Amino acid sequence: MSEKMPSVEVECRNFSAKDTLTSGQCFRWTEREGRMCGTAFGRYVEVEQNGNHVTIFGTDEKDYNEIWRKYFDFDRDYGEIKRIVTELEPRLYEAAEYAAGVHILAQEPWETLCSFVISQNNNIPRIRGIIRKLCLNYGERAIGGENAADEGEAKTFPTAEALAEVSEEKFKEFGCGYRAAYLTAVSQSVARGDIDFEYLRSAPTDEARKMLRSLKGVGPKVAECALLYGFGRLECFPVDVWIRRALETEFTGGTELIGSEFAGIAQQYIFEYIRRNPEKFSK
DNA sequence: GTCCAGGATCGGA
């Protein structure tokens, strides 16, 4: 880790870099020596935080404004959103307290879609391992990657075109299991241009859902995650086994949130609450 | 050995 990396310092309330980057919406960040380290949008950076004071190493003002400001969703008032969602479902209050610093990341659409295809019926450490291997083998070197302590983190996420060339057997060697076939299908479809990410960006959410779900290996949960974390559709509400359990027990009123403007953020609050109180939700 | 993981697909009711 180099202290010669250029950096940008910002103030941000209601934000925790660590909580946000370990909240299960992304799989490529690692905490190292008090910093969150990772690559997105082709650039390797390290994020250090003291209270409301956030320093991003490996960026300059231009990249900060064009990339990281949006990636971390710094311009949104999460205090206000917390107020709105707890008004819709008061039992969310405690969860919103746990997750007070969690933002919804604006990740790259392809990386998000691909990552959540791998995530199905899988656990987070294994998902991270598989994605790391994909990046190591088929990613490009990120700008600033020479500062990374880990070679996997120094690589960009592979393009759909790159993964479309990889054999299904190779994906199995990386531990993808039966998801290897899905990964091949999705990569080839996207590389072929079967779906247009530029159009998806502006398409009505329901149409975007249908288009994503037309891909083999993309069901309701994966499509919802891609839209929430990769396309900034904050109304999207991914339901996995944990969220389903929570909606059936502690947050029975949570279904009221579905379809509301910030449902996805409320969902993230619930996910964070479960993550910190697993004993309440284990089978 | 069994159970589980940020699920999707398929076939049959």
Added chain:
DNA sequence: TCCGATCATGGA
């Protein structure tokens, strides 16, 4: 439309 079986893999 809905339900259950099945799908690899590795860690607990």
